[in-house]
Amino acid sequence: MRIWAIADLHLGFSTGKWMDIFGEHWKDHHLKVKSAWQELVRPEDIVLLPGDFSWAMKPEEVQQDFAWLAALNGRKVLIKGNHDYWWPGSQTKLNALLPPGVFAIKKRALVLDGVPIIGVRGADYWLREGETPQVVEERLLRERGELLQSIADLSRFPERNRPPITLFHYPPFPVGRDESCFTRIVEDTGSRVCLFGHLHTPQEWKRVFQGEKRGVRYTLVSCDALGFRPVLVDEV
Numbered sequence: 001m002r003i004w005a006i007a008d009l010h011l012g013f014s015t016g017k018w019m020d021i022f023g024e025h026w027k028d029h030h031l032k033v034k035s036a037w038q039e040l041v042r043p044e045d046i047v048l049l050p051g052d053f054s055w056a057m058k059p060e061e062v063q064q065d066f067a068w069l070a071a072l073n074g075r076k077v078l079i080k081g082n083h084d085y086w087w088p089g090s091q092t093k094l095n096a097l098l099p100p101g102v103f104a105i106k107k108r109a110l111v112l113d114g115v116p117i118i119g120v121r122g123a124d125y126w127l128r129e130g131e132t133p134q135v136v137e138e139r140l141l142r143e144r145g146e147l148l149q150s151i152a153d154l155s156r157f158p159e160r161n162r163p164p165i166t167l168f169h170y171p172p173f174p175v176g177r178d179e180s181c182f183t184r185i186v187e188d189t190g191s192r193v194c195l196f197g198h199l200h201t202p203q204e205w206k207r208v209f210q211g212e213k214r215g216v217r218y219t220l221v222s223c224d225a226l227g228f229r230p231v232l233v234d235e236v
Contacts, residue, residue, distance in 0.1 A: 047230060
């Protein structure tokens, strides 16, 4: 079994909103993703999708995007991104949306074939217009708390036999740095792999830290940064 990752699909089947407004390289990007996905991913594999799955605004609007995802090979695991407005407020409602073989975690953990998966959306580190430093701190503390809830939920899975894979949507540290209120938590879980997305410009790709630090390998998996091809994360 192999484990793959690709973030920021930004699917627009339900809304008609597509990413080519952000550049020619995004034109028909879902076709590029599908072609590469079916070439690389086998039915028994796992594909991790760290946020911004769909442009849908409401739960009832996301079904076309899930139908597209369900038709692809492998088992899929989603976390919430900053544009996943369709994401419902309860786990029960969330589970009702998911087709077979698709999983979504928020404040929870998941174990597939002994592989533990934890995750959190994360947050911006910079001040938005009209914000105070206290607001930024509160935002980060909220997401830190949700990550700790996801980690705590691992106790439900005694069958786990590997270090957890950690998913973020936002980078787990500010661009240009390699530490934050999240990184020591990730290290303390024993996680060796931390994946994140959200970034969509070559300037950000060059500046964001990628590589290994204190035993954790950090990798950016935004689909445009990957050339719209899932990247191999691990093999079990």
